[in-house]
Amino acid sequence: MPEDMEVARTIQKMFQDDDPAVLELVYRHFGRRLYGYLISMLRSPSDAEEVLSETFMMVARKREQIGKADNLRVYLFAMSRNLAIEMFRRRTAQNEKLEGYAEYLEVSQGCEGKWSKEELDGVRKAVVELPEEQREVLVLKIFEEMTFEEIAELLRISQDTAASRYRYALEKLRKQLKGYGYE
Amino acid sequence: MNKDIETRLKELQLKFPDTELEAKILSSANKAWNECEGRPVKIIPFRKALAIAASLILLAGILAVLNIAENKKMQQAMISYPKSGLQKSENISLLEEMGLGKEYSKLIACLSSEHKTISTMPLLDRKLKL
Numbered sequence: 001m002p003e004d005m006e007v008a009r010t011i012q013k014m015f016q017d018d019d020p021a022v023l024e025l026v027y028r029h030f031g032r033r034l035y036g037y038l039i040s041m042l043r044s045p046s047d048a049e050e051v052l053s054e055t056f057m058m059v060a061r062k063r064e065q066i067g068k069a070d071n072l073r074v075y076l077f078a079m080s081r082n083l084a085i086e087m088f089r090r091r092t093a094q095n096e097k098l099e100g101y102a103e104y105l106e107v108s109q110g111c112e113g114k115w116s117k118e119e120l121d122g123v124r125k126a127v128v129e130l131p132e133e134q135r136e137v138l139v140l141k142i143f144e145e146m147t148f149e150e151i152a153e154l155l156r157i158s159q160d161t162a163a164s165r166y167r168y169a170l171e172k173l174r175k176q177l178k179g180y181g182y183e
Numbered sequence: 184m185n186k187d188i189e190t191r192l193k194e195l196q197l198k199f200p201d202t203e204l205e206a207k208i209l210s211s212a213n214k215a216w217n218e219c220e221g222r223p224v225k226i227i228p229f230r231k232a233l234a235i236a237a238s239l240i241l242l243a244g245i246l247a248v249l250n251i252a253e254n255k256k257m258q259q260a261m262i263s264y265p266k267s268g269l270q271k272s273e274n275i276s277l278l279e280e281m282g283l284g285k286e287y288s289k290l291i292a293c294l295s296s297e298h299k300t301i302s303t304m305p306l307l308d309r310k311l312k313l
Binding site: 056063174 | 189194209214216219
């Protein structure tokens with residue numbers, strides 16, 4: 001995304017200048033997207049909120065390193081992901097019940113008329129039921145529009161692995177959603 | 184009608200957080216920002232300065248110990264050979280009288296007797312001829 005590059009440059013300049021107003025800009029540009037990614041990963045809005053808050057506190061503390069990061073978006077997503085993994089560990093230990101994640105996917109503005117509630121629910125369910133590693137790649141590729149190179153860097157896997165996980169995810173969705181006319 | 188799953192998924196988006204969440208998150212992030220305000224600038228040079236000072240103190244200590252050891256050696260040598268110093272200064276003045284430069288005189292006077300053969304010192308030889 002060229003717009004991302006432009007904003008990332010502005011943000012990094014502000015980090016280098018130690019300007020606290022940068023936090024708001026980071027939230028406006030990346031916060032919402034990080035939240036969506038965290039919900040898809042953690043499948044719990046309350047956990048996603050907690051991890052997002054921890055991410056931003058870490059952004060404030062590690063501002064010096066962030067100012068020097070090569071790819072700001074990947075850096076922020078990696079930071080969030082690490083915190084989400086910690087949350088996973090804590091949560092497994094607590095054996096917490098997951099609730100309220102089913103509606104994390106919604107129809108974009110302008111496309112509302114093209115989707116029936118039934119189909120949307122079917123897609124939500126199919127995406128949620130994907131294996132975690134495939135779902136993560138799918139979310140990053142489709143909704144975050146990351147390249148396989150960026151996904152590979154973020155998840156510390158090869159580009160081929162990222163691409164094959166994405167392919168498998170699409171295949172599974174096609175099978176699951178055959179009834180809605182997907183090829 | 185066949186639909187492409189990839190294209191269809193792109194018509195969806197991930198849920199945005201509630202607007203109240205922004206204020207909550209930014210408030211805690213700002214607090215974290217202020218808590219470590221100036222820390223990268225102040226603490227790191229202090230640590231560096233501390234490390235440099237410690238290294239300098241250590242170096243000075245080593246030099247002092249070496250110096251003390253050297254002085255002790257000298258004193259022991261002076262005590263063991265009280266006459267050799269006197270003999271050396273006599274030799275120096277004798278060689279100077281012979282027309283040798285001051286630096287050569289000192290050098291020869293300090294050499295042990297087994298090294299004092301003219302053939303091993305062509306420079307001295309030349310100087311004597313002059």
